[in-house]
Amino acid sequence: RGRLREALGAYDAVLSVGAPVFRQYPYEEGPLVRTGTRLALVTDDPDEAYRAPAGLAVVARLPTFCAALAEAAGADERPSAPARA
Numbered sequence: 001r002g003r004l005r006e007a008l009g010a011y012d013a014v015l016s017v018g019a020p021v022f023r024q025y026p027y028e029e030g031p032l033v034r035t036g037t038r039l040a041l042v043t044d045d046p047d048e049a050y051r052a053p054a055g056l057a058v059v060a061r062l063p064t065f066c067a068a069l070a071e072a073a074g075a076d077e078r079p080s081a082p083a084r085a
Contacts, residue, residue, distance in 0.1 A: 008033050017042045018062045022053055 004022070008014055014037060016022075021041050022032050032053060033039065039054040042065050049057035058065070 002028070002030070004032055005030075005034055008037060011037060013038045013040065015040045015042070016054075017066065018044070020048055020052075 014033065016039075020043075022039070038056070040056040040058070041049065041052045041054040042058045042060055042062065043049050043052070044059065044062055046059050049059050
């Protein structure tokens, strides 16, 4: 959990879409993320939503959710990254 807190320490919100999130084996004491970081999960598996340690868990069809999220976010005005060789 310490490594997870360190990796996500700079973020105030973490969204996981379509992945079993924040499973910890073996179990380690302490919070998953620093105080104030909000966790959200979007999954098509009601059981995963139930057991996830996220503050918000949404059950949805993933392609539909992702399309709606992209539309709500709008176009990215930044220039495209150069092509990789």
